[in-house]
Amino acid sequence: MIQVHHLHKRFARKVAVEDVSFTIPRGEIVGYLGPNGAGKSTTIKVLTGLLVPDSGAVTVGGLVPWKQRRQHVARLGAVFGQRTTLWWDLPVQESLALLRHIYRVPAGRFAENLAHFTELLELGPFLGTPARSLSLGQRMRADLAAALLHDPELLFLDEPTVGLDVVAKERIREFVRAVNAERGVTVLLTTHDLGDVERLSRRVMMIDVGRLLFDGPLAQLQAQYGGERELWVEFEQTPARSDVAGLRVLASCGPRLRYGFRGPAAEPIARVTALAPVRDITVREPDIEATIRRIYEGGLLHTPS
């Protein structure tokens, strides 16, 4: 669906994107991460045809975005958490009707899609409300419907859950999962909310200072850069000794101990259960937020160990 080869873009003397290459197959949901100013928006602007790169080859669904812009835009949808595509003073349904004309969506298809999205996103209660009077969560749901009414093949989501409470975030994520599964819509998701990535995409790409520094499963990022996994153990009785080869004791309180380890859990579990009779044992994964923070703050991607 998306092919990017050796993309370069600079502004005056500032490099925004440097030698970035990736491909995204149809139907995939990919999380695009990076600290502020890393080059995410610049990449997206090239992919949507808003910016012309200095060099590199880019095709989206076989089209060159900035050359075949009109055709390209008809196949795209975009949602920006920070701003709306709806008309501020118009009731939501009138904004949607206007978009239908702009994208020349056949009346039957529009009615079908509107009914479907109204049900999935529970738009009914506020279809008659102007965008300016919507809550943030309602506005985001209306924006998602607006972005998908013309059956785009590719959806750009930029911070789609920013500022929402847990329930509203979950509703948006459910919806994105549903349109991806039902319609095979390819999704490129830029977000600072790791919950979005964890719930929606198995693959993440990470960019910093214009360079793509990681492209792979979230689990691999975690394994490569995450902190230790933890084994939380409750013994039947406080064990005579608690040290186990290959494991670090992180905390102990009577019969309850926390060990840190890396890699697969089978061997550490076997060693701990051989120590003394165990009442309960669980493996805790390192927090992904903490992993990403470590990467950003420590510049870990620049000097992989």
Ligand SMILES: Nc1ncnc2c1ncn2[C@@H]1O[C@H](COP(=O)(O)OP(=O)(O)OP(=O)(O)O)[C@@H](O)[C@H]1O
């Ligand atoms: N129009 C522009 N003119 C000059 N410099 C720009 C322009 N757009 C982006 N840049 C610079 O290019 C670099 C990459 O910016 P970009 O907006 O792509 O980052 P980003 O990863 O999207 O960041 P954020 O998460 O803050 O949106 C930054 O150093 C930015 O200052």
